[in-house]
Amino acid sequence: MFQKDLDRQEVKLNQVCSCHPISNVFVTPFPDGLFTRNVDDFTTSDSSKEQSSNGRRGASTGRNPRSPSRSTPTREVLPHTESSVLANNVSHFSSVPLNTGLLESLSQNLGQYATPTDIQRLSLSHFFKRNPGLSDPSPVVQSTLSSSQTLLASQTGSGKSIAYMLPMLHSIKWRELAKQDEQPDAPLRPQWAPKGLILAPTHELSRQLSRFAKGLCHNIKLRVFCLSQENRGNSPEKKDDMDFVHVPLSNGTAEIEIRREDAVGSERTAHGPQRPVDVMIGTAGRVLDLTRGRQWRDDMEKIMDRNPWERDEPKAENSVGRLNHPDWKPSIDLSEIEWVVMDEADVVYGPDFIQTTEMLLNDIASAKLKRPLSKIGATSHQTTAYPFNLILCTATIPNSLDQYISTKYPSMERLTSVRLHQLPRSITPEHVPYSGGNRAADIATRIRSVWLEEGMERRGEKSKILLFCNKSSKAEKLAQYLNEQDIPTVALVRVLDKGKRNKNNDQSIESFLKFDEGSVKVRRKQESTADGQQEPRVLATTSLLSRGLDFSPSVKHVFIIDEPNNMVDFIHRAGRTGRAGQEGKVVIFSKSRGRGSARAMTGVRGEIMQKVGLRPTRHLVRRPADAFAS
Ligand SMILES: Nc1ncnc2c1ncn2[C@@H]1O[C@H](COP(=O)(O)OP(=O)(O)OP(=O)(O)O)[C@@H](O)[C@H]1O
Numbered sequence: 363m364f365q366k367d368l369d370r371q372e373v374k375l376n377q378v379c380s381c382h383p384i385s386n387v388f389v390t391p392f393p394d395g396l397f398t399r400n401v402d403d404f405t406t407s408d409s410s411k412e413q414s415s416n417g418r419r420g421a422s423t424g425r426n427p428r429s430p431s432r433s434t435p436t437r438e439v440l441p442h443t444e445s446s447v448l449a450n451n452v453s454h455f456s457s458v459p460l461n462t463g464l465l466e467s468l469s470q471n472l473g474q475y476a477t478p479t480d481i482q483r484l485s486l487s488h489f490f491k492r493n494p495g496l497s498d499p500s501p502v503v504q505s506t507l508s509s510s511q512t513l514l515a516s517q518t519g520s521g522k523s524i525a526y527m528l529p530m531l532h533s534i535k536w537r538e539l540a541k542q543d544e545q546p547d548a549p550l551r552p553q554w555a556p557k558g559l560i561l562a563p564t565h566e567l568s569r570q571l572s573r574f575a576k577g578l579c580h581n582i583k584l585r586v587f588c589l590s591q592e593n594r595g596n597s598p599e600k601k602d603d604m605d606f607v608h609v610p611l612s613n614g615t616a617e618i619e620i621r622r623e624d625a626v627g628s629e630r631t632a633h634g635p636q637r638p639v640d641v642m643i644g645t646a647g648r649v650l651d652l653t654r655g656r657q658w659r660d661d662m663e664k665i666m667d668r669n670p671w672e673r674d675e676p677k678a679e680n681s682v683g684r685l686n687h688p689d690w691k692p693s694i695d696l697s698e699i700e701w702v703v704m705d706e707a708d709v710v711y712g713p714d715f716i717q718t719t720e721m722l723l724n725d726i727a728s729a730k731l732k733r734p735l736s737k738i739g740a741t742s743h744q745t746t747a748y749p750f751n752l753i754l755c756t757a758t759i760p761n762s763l764d765q766y767i768s769t770k771y772p773s774m775e776r777l778t779s780v781r782l783h784q785l786p787r788s789i790t791p792e793h794v795p796y797s798g799g800n801r802a803a804d805i806a807t808r809i810r811s812v813w814l815e816e817g818m819e820r821r822g823e824k825s826k827i828l829l830f831c832n833k834s835s836k837a838e839k840l841a842q843y844l845n846e847q848d849i850p851t852v853a854l855v856r857v858l859d860k861g862k863r864n865k866n867n868d869q870s871i872e873s874f875l876k877f878d879e880g881s882v883k884v885r886r887k888q889e890s891t892a893d894g895q896q897e898p899r900v901l902a903t904t905s906l907l908s909r910g911l912d913f914s915p916s917v918k919h920v921f922i923i924d925e926p927n928n929m930v931d932f933i934h935r936a937g938r939t940g941r942a943g944q945e946g947k948v949v950i951f952s953k954s955r956g957r958g959s960a961r962a963m964t965g966v967r968g969e970i971m972q973k974v975g976l977r978p979t980r981h982l983v984r985r986p987a988d989a990f991a992s
Contacts, residue, residue, distance in 0.1 A: 451487070452478060452483040452486050452487045453477060453478075453483075454477055454478070455468050455476075455477070455478055455482075455486070455528075457486070458486045458487070458490040458491075459490065460486070460490075460528060460532055461531075461532050461535050461536065461582055463535075463581035463582035463583075464528060464531060464532055464535075464578060464581070464582055466581045467577060467578045467579070467580055467581050467582070468524070468528075468578070470577075470580075471574075471577050471578065472524075478521075478524075479516075479520050479521040479524075479525075479779075479942075480516065480520065480779040480780065481514055481515075481516035481520050481521060481522055481525045481777065481779045482521050482524055482525045482528070484514075484525070484777040484779065485512075485514055485525035485526065485528070485529060485777060486525075486528060486529070488512065488775065488777055489510075489512075489529035489533075490529070509747055509748060509749055509750065509751065510751045510752075510775070511747075511748075511751075511752045511771050511773060511774040511775065512751075512752070512753050512754070512774065512775045512776075512777060513707070513753075513754045513755075513756075513759075513767060513774055513775070513776045513777060513778075514526055514753060514754070514755045514756075514777050515755075515756050515757070515758075515759050515776070515777070515778045515779070515782055516757065516778070516779035516782060517757055517779065517781055517782060517784065517785075517786045517937070518757045518786060518933065518934065518936075518937025518938075518941070519786055519788075519912070519937055519940060519941030519942055520757075520779065520786070520942075521942065522705075522755050522756075522757070523571060523574055523705070523755075523912075524578075525755075526560075526703050526705075526753045526755055527560075527574070527575055527578055528578075530558050530641070530701040530703065530751075530753070531558075531575070531578060531579060531582065531584060531641070533700065533701065533751075534557045534558055534584060534640055534641070534700065534701070535582045535584060537557075537700070538557075550637075550638060551638050551698055552638060552695055553638050553639065554638070554639060554693060554694045554695060555638060555639075555694070555695035555696075555697065555698040556587070556638075556639045556640060556641055556642040556694070556698065556699065557640050557641065557698055557699065557700045557701065558640060558641040558642070558699070558700065558701040558702075558703070559641070559642050559643075559649065559699055559701070559702045559703070559726070560575070560641065560642070560643040560703045560705060561643075561644065561645065561646050561649065561702070561703065561704050561705065561710060561719070561722070562643070562644070562645060562705045562706060562710075562910060563645065563705075563706050563709040563710055563715065563909060563910075564645065564906070564909060564910075565590035565644075565645060565648075566590075566871065566907065566911060567705065567706070567909060567910040567911055568588055568589065568590035568643050568644050568645060569588055569590050570875060570910075570911060570912060571588075571643050571705065571910075572586055572587075572588030572590075572643040573588075574912075575641055575643065579640075579641070583637070584640040584641060585637050585638065585639050585640050585641070586639075586640065586641045586642075586643065587639040587641070587642050587643070588642075588643045588644065589642060589643065589644025589645070589648045589649060589652065590643070590644050590645060590648060642694070646710065646715065646718045646719050646721075646722045647718050649694065649722055650718060650721060650722055650725070652693040652694045653693070653694045653696055653722075653725060654725070695729070696725060696726045696729035696730070697729040697730050697732070699726050699729075699730065699750050700750055700751060701750060701751045701753070702723065702726065702748075702750055702751070702752050702753070703752075703753045703755060704719065704752070704753070704754045704755065705755050705910055706755070706756060706909050706910050707754035707755055707756040707763060708756050708758055708759065708760055708762075708763045708930070709909060711754075711762075711763055711766055712762075723746075723748060723752075726748070726750060727746075727748050727749055727750075730749045730750065731749060746770055746771065747773070752771070752774075754767070754774070757782075757933065757934065757937060758782075758783060758930045758933055758934070759778075759782070759783075760930055783929070783933065784973075785933070785936055785937075785940075785948070785973075786937065786940050786941075786943075788940035788941075788943050788944060788945050788946060789936060789937075789939060789940035789945075789946045789947065789948055790945070790946070790947045790948070791936075791947075791948050791950065792947055792948070792949045792950070793949075793950050793952065793971060794808055794949055794950070794951050794952070795951075795952050795953065796951060796952070796953060801951075802839075802840055802843040802844070803847075804951070805829070805840065805844070805921065805923065805951070806843070806844055806847045806849060808921070808949065809827055809844070809849055809900060809921075810849070812825070812827065812918075812919055813825070816918075824899045825899075825916050825917070825918040825919065826874055826899050826900070826901070826913075826914065826916045826917045826918070826919075827899065827900045827901070827917070827918075827919045827920075827921060828874070828900075828901050828903065828907075828913065828917055828919070828920045828921065828938055828939070829851075829900060829901065829902040829903070829921045829923055830903060830904065830905070830908065830920065830921065830922055830923060830924070830926075830935045831902060831903070831904055831923045831924050832904065832905075832924040832925075832926075832927075833904065833924075834853075834855035834904055836923070836924070837853045837854075837855050837902040837903055837904055838853045838855060838902070840853070840902050840923070841853035841900075841902040844900060844902075849899070849900055850897065850898045850899055850900065851898055851899075851900040851901070851902055852898040852900070852901055852902070853901075853902045853903070854871050854901055854902075854903045854906075854907060855903060855904055855906065871901070871907070873897065873898070874901050874913055874914060874917060875911060875912060875913055875914060876912045876913060876914040876915065876941070905926075905931060905934070905935065907938070908931070908934040908935045908937075908938065909934055911938065912941060913938045913939065913941065915941070915942075915944045917938060917939050917946070918939060918945070918946055918947060919939060919946065919947050919948075919949060920935060920936055920938050920939045920946065920947070920948045920949070921949045921951065922935060922936070922948060922949065922950045922951060922970075923951055925952075925967045926970070929969060929970065929973065932970050935948075936948040950967070950970060950971070952967055
């Protein structure tokens with residue numbers, strides 16, 4: 363594929379991360395995301411990526427000429443949202459009857475004196491106080507818990523992962539213990555029939571969430587399994603990998619497949635001493651691949667080719683037999699699912715992913731109710747009450763998501779913290795106009811001055827810096843330039859650059875992410891493989907890494923090199939620093955002062971400058987206060 367095409371695709375990803383008007387989300391009769399592209403395409407090894415990169419999938423599907431074009435960046439409006447009333451009676455994690463093993467894990471992970479953040483207080487209060495099923499095993503109370511719908515919305519870095527993981531993990535453990543008391547001799551459920559499912563838009567985020575969940579589950583002995591394995595070729599390193607066959611792909615990476623003897627329907631349901639998987643984490647596309655079998659995409663694609671404009675979801679699905687098509691080999695049993703979490707909900711419910719997301723939710727409902735989809739009336743246009751708990755989690759609620767929730771999940775409880783859609787207070791914004799000469803040189807100068815300002819260069823402890831560009835090609839060129847200037851930089855961009863996104867890249871990103879076990883592992887690897895090269899202190903990337911990832915507190919600066927597509931994109935890029943109350947700075951680059959700078963200060967950049975309260979330059983054309991203003 364040509365560079366231009368790749369760049370065009372990437373601009374689209376940036377738009378994906380910012381969502382689109384509601385008409386694009388669910389009224390469009392022929393949403394094309396599932397068959398043209400997937401966030402997976404931009405991340406790690408995946409069969410869909412293989413197909414997408416050779417253009418087959420994109421070529422075989424058309425775009426509904428009646429649907430609004432998605433090629434123009436949208437000015438997504440972030441509506442004003444009322445913050446929920448904070449529960450003052452949940453000042454500590456122990457204020458609710460949380461499983462003691464979970465309390466221990468929290469203190470091991472966050473420190474002895476950690477108290478819940480606002481969104482965690484809201485969540486704990488909501489799930490424990492309003493759902494006595496989390497502490498009362500009586501069947502009547504239990505059934506009230508089994509179909510709640512909740513939205514958790516708060517600023518970046520405010521601890522939303524713990525806010526949804528605690529009620530889910532507590533509930534799964536609570537119900538397991540209650541069942542053991544009732545039926546001590548009940549047979550073990552199948553290996554691959556999880557109780558909880560956490561869906562994220564990228565493999566990177568899935569992996570990070572999975573590590574975090576494993577840390578929380580350590581004491582309560584729930585088994586967490588990540589479907590987004592790292593690229594390890596055929597040499598599995600962890601015990602969990604033994605459950606998978608690694609299928610090498612032509613680009614040097616590997617795909618995973620659950621071992622046939624452990625898959626659904628096999629006689630062997632328990633695998634050695636391993637307990638069944640309790641929580642599974644991955645992208646919706648990967649889960650569908652494993653529940654329906656890899657061929658489902660191809661079969662669906664054939665149907666789309668045959669009858670693209672009159673596509674009707676239940677009809678298309680019925681005509682291929684849905685879950686039980688003889689050619690599809692389902693590997694995961696969805697019938698035991700009790701909790702589904704959609705992390706980064708505005709992306710997962712965005713136009714390019716909505717179809718996969720809805721399909722998976724419908725599959726779960728269908729598996730649980732043991733009825734075909736057509737019988738549960740699950741079309742895109744209807745309100746839906748699923749037979750499981752659904753949690754949507756996001757730092758931004760664009761109009762599109764807001765309206766989608768109102769239409770599709772009218773009874774969804776919205777838990778929203780204060781200052782949603784604003785930069786966290788721990789982030790200081792700064793504006794740097796380019797000098798008018800070599801822009802890359804200006805960036806290098808600012809990086810050096812950051813390290814000088816910190817006075818850390820002398821101690822050899824430079825902080826880490828993230829650079830956000832709009833295009834992979836630009837991030838790569840910038841990284842090359844900075845390396846030539848003796849500023850150790852790594853570019854982490856789309857996976858379509860075959861060979862570049864390899865084990866070393868995965869290692870590079872880990873050294874920027876916050877996770878104790880990960881960083882220890884990375885440090886050890888780096889020590890053993892030291893080849894005289896300096897460890898990168900700067901990571902140049904695109905919006906690919908702007909979503910949900912918990913970067914290390916040593917990432918003190920985020921540089922916004924290119925104008926983000928909109929405020930949503932900006933909030934997520936900036937939010938990679940200043941996490942959990944740590945101090946961080948977002949540096950916004952813009953055109954040099956003088957001719958043309960007035961234009962530079964309008965548009966999204968101008969809105970951002972106003973929004974973050976940066977003193978406008980002389981040339982800034984003021985825009986009327988808009989919905990971003992709180
Ligand atoms: N109660 C707490 N006390 C201290 N640190 C916390 C607490 N809760 C979470 N953290 C830490 O805050 C960091 C950010 O948490 P998390 O990744 O869940 O944020 P988030 O709200 O999901 O962010 P984003 O919107 O970017 O996805 C993590 O490093 C986590 O360990």
